[in-house]
Amino acid sequence: xxxxxxxxxxxxxxxxxxxxxxxxxxxxxxxxxxxxxxxxxxxxxxxxxxxxxxxxxxxxxxxxxxxxxxxxxxxxxxxxxxxxxxxxxxxxxxxxxxxxxxxxxxxxxxxxxxxxxxxxxxxxxxxxxxxxxxxxxxxxxxxxxxxxxxxxxxxxxxxxxxxxxxxxxxxxxxxxxxxxxxxxxxxxxxxxxxxxxxxxxxxxxxxxxxxxxxxxxxxxxxxxxxxxxxxxxxxxxxxxxxxxxxxxxxxxxxxxxxxxxxxxxxxxxxxxxxxxxxxxxxxxxxxxxxxxxxxxxxxxxxxxxxxxxxxxxxxxxxxxxxxxxxxxxxxxxxxxxxxxxxxxxxxxxxxxxxxxxxxxxxxx
Amino acid sequence: xxxxxxxxxxxxxxxxxxxxxxxxxxxxxxxxxxxxxxxxxxxxxxxxxxxxxxxxxxxxxxxxxxxxxxxxxxxxxxxxxxxxxxxxxxxxxxxxxxxxxxxxxxxxxxxxxxxxxxxxxxxxxxxxxxxxxxxxxxxxxxxxxxxxxxxxxxxxxxxxxxxxxxxxxxxxxxxxxxxxxxxxxxxxxxxxxxxxxxxxxxxxxxxxxxxxxxxxxxxxxxxxxxxxxxxxxxxxxxxxxxxxxxxxxxxxxxxxxxxxxxxxxxxxxxxxxxxxxxxxxxxxxxxxxxxxxxxxxxxxxxxxxx
Numbered sequence: 157x158x159x160x161x162x163x164x165x166x167x168x169x170x171x172x173x174x175x176x177x178x179x180x181x182x183x184x185x186x187x188x189x190x191x192x193x194x195x196x197x198x199x200x201x202x203x204x205x206x207x208x209x210x211x212x213x214x215x216x217x218x219x220x221x222x223x224x225x226x227x228x229x230x231x232x233x234x235x236x237x238x239x240x241x242x243x244x245x246x247x248x249x250x251x252x253x254x255x256x257x258x259x260x261x262x263x264x265x266x267x268x269x270x271x272x273x274x275x276x277x278x279x280x281x282x283x284x285x286x287x288x289x290x291x292x293x294x295x296x297x298x299x300x301x302x303x304x305x306x307x308x309x310x311x312x313x314x315x316x317x318x319x320x321x322x323x324x325x326x327x328x329x330x331x332x333x334x335x336x337x338x339x340x341x342x343x344x345x346x347x348x349x350x351x352x353x354x355x356x357x358x359x360x361x362x363x364x365x366x367x368x369x370x371x372x373x374x375x376x377x378x379x380x381x382x383x384x385x386x387x388x389x390x391x392x393x394x395x396x397x398x399x400x401x402x403x404x405x406x407x408x409x410x411x412x413x414x415x416x417x418x419x420x421x422x423x424x425x426x427x428x429x430x431x432x433x434x435x436x437x438x439x440x441x442x443x444x445x446x447x448x449x450x451x452x453x454x455x456x457x458x459x460x461x462x463x464x465x466x467x468x469x470x471x472x473x474x475x476x477x478x479x480x481x482x483x484x485x486x487x488x489x490x491x492x493x494x495x496x497x498x499x500x501x502x503x504x505x506x507x508x509x510x511x512x513x514x515x516x517x518x519x520x
Numbered sequence: 521x522x523x524x525x526x527x528x529x530x531x532x533x534x535x536x537x538x539x540x541x542x543x544x545x546x547x548x549x550x551x552x553x554x555x556x557x558x559x560x561x562x563x564x565x566x567x568x569x570x571x572x573x574x575x576x577x578x579x580x581x582x583x584x585x586x587x588x589x590x591x592x593x594x595x596x597x598x599x600x601x602x603x604x605x606x607x608x609x610x611x612x613x614x615x616x617x618x619x620x621x622x623x624x625x626x627x628x629x630x631x632x633x634x635x636x637x638x639x640x641x642x643x644x645x646x647x648x649x650x651x652x653x654x655x656x657x658x659x660x661x662x663x664x665x666x667x668x669x670x671x672x673x674x675x676x677x678x679x680x681x682x683x684x685x686x687x688x689x690x691x692x693x694x695x696x697x698x699x700x701x702x703x704x705x706x707x708x709x710x711x712x713x714x715x716x717x718x719x720x721x722x723x724x725x726x727x728x729x730x731x732x733x734x735x736x737x738x739x740x741x742x743x744x745x746x747x748x749x750x751x752x753x754x755x756x757x758x759x760x761x762x763x764x765x766x767x768x769x770x771x772x773x774x775x776x777x778x779x780x781x782x783x784x785x786x787x788x789x790x791x792x793x794x795x796x797x798x799x800x801x802x803x804x805x806x807x808x809x810x811x812x813x814x815x816x817x818x819x820x821x822x823x824x825x826x
Contacts, residue, residue, distance in 0.1 A: 216729060218728070239730075239733055243729075244729055245729045251723050255745060
């Protein structure tokens with residue numbers, strides 16, 4: 157998927173956030189810079205404690221950066237309190253006002269902006285329709301289900317027509333089926349409203365399926381920004397490759413770097429062509445990653461050879477765990493057909509074919 | 521043979537009987553210790569005063585008529601008892617002002633406590649409850665020591681040269697209010713704090729996020745959600761404040777009679793037990809009416825906790 161061009165809705169420039177002081181100082185964000193384009197579905201992805209929620213809170217205005225600037229369409233909003241930012245948030249816990257009805261919740265932002273009553277009423281009706289909650293407008297928020305609360309939270313945040321919508325793990329409290337539905341729903345809402353979404357999640361699958369672009373974060377830093385395809389197929393660092401999907405790590409000697417490609421000589425002696433991560437500094441031995449579904453097993457010779465350790469059947473595919481002759485572990489994922497078995501058995505000596513387009517050299 | 525339904529019903533009946541049996545001692549204590557004396561007071565209010573206190577067992581409505589009316593000594597005509605009305609109004613006014621003052625001080629205090637970290641919260645809670653460890657009389661005398669003419673405030677102000685003569689605080693209405701607010705503040709803070717502690721502060725963030733200013737967040741989100749605590753605190757302060765006895769005497773110098781002093785007078789020097797009883801019941805009725813009105817008013821737009 158090619159990147160959508162567009163102006164930047166949000167620019168985060170060299171932002172750091174340090175909590176505490178003296179000995180107990182913790183840098184939740186460490187000189188982070190990232191640009192988020194207008195109308196894009198942008199995801200901050202990372203494990204808990206990586207700083208993704210902190211970054212979201214800085215954009216929302218609940219916390220203020222220790223250093224750096226946050227620009228909204230070119231204007232520095234870092235010193236503004238949250239009620240002066242044309243940005244709204246969908247909270248992880250929804251944070252719906254329990255003493256108000258569904259309709260009052262949705263209209264709250266507009267009311268605070270001092271909009272005329274008629275306009276609020278019309279806009280609330282429009283929002284209720286958008287999230288398909290017309291029938292429950294008069295209910296109290298404690299009288300509706302989790303999925304419905306989620307919709308109300310979305311409608312409430314969208315009603316004032318924010319320039320940017322921030323979503324803090326909004327789907328994490330829903331069960332699997334509902335989460336899948338809401339993922340599609342969120343994409344539809346983003347498409348229909350044309351609002352820039354910044355979505356925080358620790359769920360890599362959610363990030364891959366929903367985002368236009370993803371920023372992978374770890375320990376207060378952004379490691380890589382790119383389309384889901386970039387992030388999955390061309391991870392820049394070991395953390396990114398490991399956090400998103402399953403992968404095989406191999407040690408290789410790199411030569412002939414040029415045009416984003418290089419030749420990687422594996423321990424087995426075979427040489428394959430690989431793409432190279434941006435910012436790669438030439439060194440003797442580098443790490444090469446190969447996704448399990450991008451390698452094939454053969455009974456003949458391949459680029460690597462090893463022994464079948466274990467075979468795990470998953471319905472749609474089979475995972476075959478191997479021990480390479482070099483001692484490293486390697487997994488191959490093979491699409492299942494209706495014929496019985498995967499064609500291999502535990503203890504088989506096999507070859508592994510790695511295509512020329514299957515490997516990526518990491519920069520760390 | 522009994523059906524499953526019948527068995528279940530029988531079990532339920534046994535269960536209910538068991539519950540009554542188990543709560544019987546508590547119910548008995550409440551009946552004897554609370555309802556019993558109240559009934560005696562009620563009965564006494566319809567009797568005739570005895571010459572040396574006590575009552576004569578002779579039905580009379582005199583006590584009730586003299587709660588708000590007085591009989592002229594010469595021509596027996598009834599007129600409104602201005603003294604009693606003044607005393608009632610003085611006590612009610614003091615109770616209302618005390619409630620407002622403790623609310624004005626207690627609400628921010630509770631907010632402050634609830635927004636501290638969990639560890640320091642306990643410390644503040646501890647500090648708030650410390651005054652309860654001492655006797656009310658001693659606490660009231662402590663206030664007296666602070667505000668009297670040779671007390672801490674006046675001494676410091678004189679030493680600093682800010683005033684040339686001590687300010688008369690003691691034996692004024694200000695002194696009474698000061699003492700009342702001090703004594704009853706914890707009763708206001710604790711229920712509000714209990715509500716405030718349960719408040720989800722993400723709702724406050726959500727309010728700011730939706731363009732509400734600090735004042736709007738306070739009025740539209742925080743206050744409605746802690747309203748049950750505010751109501752409870754107000755009730756806990758208003759009732760004892762209406763019957764306050766020690767504080768007005770010690771800090772007000774007993775110059776102006778309060779309801780409780782008036783009632784005490786009837787059982788003591790006045791030797792008019794029926795009037796004392798009728799006055800007591802009147803106070804109870806005032807409290808009940810005030811509370812019903814307040815709860816209905818304040819509760820109508822409040823949160824219904826499910």
